[in-house]
Amino acid sequence: MRVFSICTKSECLRRNNLSKLTIQYLSPLIAALNSEKKEITMTHFVCLSPHFPPNFKTFWLRLKEANVQVLGISDSPWEELGPELQTLLTEYYRVEDMHNLSQLEAACQHFIKRYGKIDRLESHNEYWLETEAHLRTVFDIPGPRAENIRDIKSKERMKVLYRQGGIAVAEGAKVCTEKECRDFIQKTGYPVVVKPDIGVGAARTWKLSSEEDLRQFIPFCDGTAYLIEEFIEGELYSFDGLTDSQGKILFSASQYFNHGIMEIVNKDLDLYHMVLREIPAELEALGQKVVRTFGIRERFFHFEFFHRPDGRWVALEVNIRPPGGLSMDLFNYANDMDLYKGYAEMILTGALHQTPSRNYFAAYIGRKHRQNYQLSHDEIMQKFSKEIIHHQNMAKIFYPVMGYGGYLVKSPDQQRIHELVREIHALKEA
Numbered sequence: 001m002r003v004f005s006i007c008t009k010s011e012c013l014r015r016n017n018l019s020k021l022t023i024q025y026l027s028p029l030i031a032a033l034n035s036e037k038k039e040i041t042m043t044h045f046v047c048l049s050p051h052f053p054p055n056f057k058t059f060w061l062r063l064k065e066a067n068v069q070v071l072g073i074s075d076s077p078w079e080e081l082g083p084e085l086q087t088l089l090t091e092y093y094r095v096e097d098m099h100n101l102s103q104l105e106a107a108c109q110h111f112i113k114r115y116g117k118i119d120r121l122e123s124h125n126e127y128w129l130e131t132e133a134h135l136r137t138v139f140d141i142p143g144p145r146a147e148n149i150r151d152i153k154s155k156e157r158m159k160v161l162y163r164q165g166g167i168a169v170a171e172g173a174k175v176c177t178e179k180e181c182r183d184f185i186q187k188t189g190y191p192v193v194v195k196p197d198i199g200v201g202a203a204r205t206w207k208l209s210s211e212e213d214l215r216q217f218i219p220f221c222d223g224t225a226y227l228i229e230e231f232i233e234g235e236l237y238s239f240d241g242l243t244d245s246q247g248k249i250l251f252s253a254s255q256y257f258n259h260g261i262m263e264i265v266n267k268d269l270d271l272y273h274m275v276l277r278e279i280p281a282e283l284e285a286l287g288q289k290v291v292r293t294f295g296i297r298e299r300f301f302h303f304e305f306f307h308r309p310d311g312r313w314v315a316l317e318v319n320i321r322p323p324g325g326l327s328m329d330l331f332n333y334a335n336d337m338d339l340y341k342g343y344a345e346m347i348l349t350g351a352l353h354q355t356p357s358r359n360y361f362a363a364y365i366g367r368k369h370r371q372n373y374q375l376s377h378d379e380i381m382q383k384f385s386k387e388i389i390h391h392q393n394m395a396k397i398f399y400p401v402m403g404y405g406g407y408l409v410k411s412p413d414q415q416r417i418h419e420l421v422r423e424i425h426a427l428k429e430a
Helices: 009-016 020-026 054-065 083-088 101-115 126-139 155-164 178-188 211-220 261-267 281-294 327-335 339-349 377-383 396-402 414-425
Strands: 004-008 044-048 069-074 091-095 120-122 172-175 192-196 206-208 226-230 235-243 249-257 272-275 300-307 313-319 361-367 388-393 405-411
Touching: 044 054, 044 101, 044 126, 054 069, 054 083, 054 327, 054 339, 069 101, 091 101, 101 126, 120 126, 155 172, 155 281, 155 313, 172 178, 178 192, 178 211, 178 226, 206 211, 235 281, 235 339, 249 281, 249 327, 249 339, 261 396, 272 327, 272 414, 281 300, 281 313, 327 339, 327 361, 327 388, 327 405, 361 396, 361 414, 377 388, 377 414, 405 414
Parallel strands: 044 069, 044 120, 069 091
Antiparallel strands: 004 091, 172 226, 192 206, 192 226, 235 249, 235 300, 249 272, 272 361, 300 313, 361 405, 388 405
């Protein structure tokens, strides 16, 4: 059985009938980083699922522009990658099943035989963290290995490390049975939140406020490990950034979210999140402590915190990847920089050769199909043309959180962002 297909640059030219001149037009090659910067030693970068999410293709483009050979692995047909990605990949290895580790190992072995040692392997995607760690372990590739990824994937382990680092967290415990759920609720009372100990996003996350809620949840607690924790009232913020190989933070930012992801999904609410011009001082100090506690090196990170009404900060989750959605683009617009290029700079030179301006607040404002909004899309684009920097429809997988589409806006004035959110989300009277 044929389990893979391989596409090289020459095959790309043949399949797409593209000339070398067209290739140069679609993806212009630039000189490697300046001669005064550290000499480039990396040449081979493997990216898993290089087409998803769509905006992350820019990571691979910036590496290509820095003369890195970008090698892709996925189970998607070559034709579905699109001409831009087809052009920038040195080679593409298609497997039948991205969950089949043997097929992924065969892909890496092929690349090693053809090009030599793999210098880095990433997807920048939460879903593939364990897969990446396995492949790095097997092929001795720098980055998180299989033996230490559990501290990032298990929410229970996160709490253990948080406490060891002196960072406040919600009271919680791992549960697998109805009795364990009831024992915890007996101590804390309602409401509580339950979510898979290992899981991505808000999938299978419940807020239990009563005995009836608990009875509805129990059938799902069938031996699956869940984390149950006290419900925390507060505003949701993130501390995001990029570290170098020594764990030094090269870039950091903070985002405010109007609702938690669980609320947005379960109540079908509209989302907006905003990059702040200044990081709250206490949040920045906590974020720096989390980087040290979890030993995050040469990676993007995304930490979530609740800011309680009494002023205290409570840590939620650690993610060792870029924040989702269009957050990377918001960081760029808010700071007049290119963090996609910044990632290439970091892994190639050990430094970030850009300085964030912090000139703007930048926000994503999403809308959902079910809502009867006051303003049409055309009215929004005309009325807020000065502030809107980008608009796009979202992939269907993102609908429950981000809506069918959204607007990226920026302004030096935070109050102006709030005005845009109110008007774009405003509903017609019934």
